Amino acid sequence: MPAYRLLKGLLLVVSAGLCLVAGCAVAQQWDDAALILRDTSGEIVRTYTRQQLRKEFTPRERNTDTPWSAGVTVGFRGPFLKDILARNSIVGGSFEIGAANNFVAKISSSEIERYAPILATEKKCTDEDRQSGACSPSQTYRLLSIDDGGPLYLIWPLHDLPPRYLPSRNAIWVWFVVSVRALS
Template structure:
C-alpha cells in the first residue's frame, strides 16, 4: 500500500513540476528593442514583442544561406518598414544579438538590399536554438554579392537590439 501511495505522490509531484515548467516557458516573451532618434530629433526606445512585429506589414523572402541546408522561406518585417514606422532615418545601424555579437550596416546598405527581420523559417517560428527568435536575413539568391564574408557578418541571428544612429 505504501508503494502505491508513493507512486501516486510521485505522479502528482511530476505533474505539478511539469506544469510549472510549462507555464514558465510560456511566460518567457522574446522581444526586440529599437533605439534611435526620429526625424524630429526625439529619442525613441521601444521594445516590441513578436505579436507586435507581426502587426506590421510582413514580407516573405526565399533564399539559400550558408547556415541552412537548401533554400528556405523566411517571413518577417523589412527593417526599413520597421524603422519607417517609428520615423527613424539613421545613417548607421548596429544590430546586437543575445550572445553580445554585434554588426553594423549603413542605411544605404539596408535600403539597397532590404533585409527582413525574420520571425519564421519555413512557416515555423524561429527558436533561439535555430537562429531565432529574430534573424536579420538578406537574400543571397537575389544579391549574390551578399555571400561575401563581410556581408554575411551583417546577418545577425538571435537579434535582440537595433540601434539606429
C-alpha cells in the first residue's frame, strides 16, 4: 500500500504542475486529473479534466481483454480518442501519447482511425467491487483508480488488433495518460 500512496502523490503533483503549465485557475484534485492536447508545434490546444471528458463527449463502452488481464474481459467506458482529436481540430500523421511517469507511446493516425481506442475514464463494476464497497449494488461503472491504470487509460479492442501487435505493440495501451501531441 505505501507504493500506491507514493504513486498517487506523485501523480497529484504532476497533475497540479500540468494545471499550472496549462493555465488552470485552481490546482487540481486527484479525481480531476488533466489531459493536455498539443498541436504539431507543441502549443497547448486544450486541457480537459476527467469530468469534462465524461460530460462533453459521448461515452463509449468497450469490453475487452488487455495484454495484462490474463484472458479476463474487462469493461471500460470513455470517449473515442479520435472524437477528442476531431473536436479540437488536431491532426497529424501520428501522435505521442504521454503518461504521468514520462512514458510516451507513438501511435499512427491510421491506428487511431482503424481501431478506435477509447480514453477510458471508468471501469465496469465487478462483484468484487460491490463487495468491497467500491461500487453500490446498482452501480454499473466507477471511476478508474491508479490500480486500474487511471485516471485516464488508452484502451484498444484487443481481439481486433493484428496478432503481430502482441507483444510488440503492447506500449499502445497507455495508462496514466496526461497528454496527446500531434506529430507531422
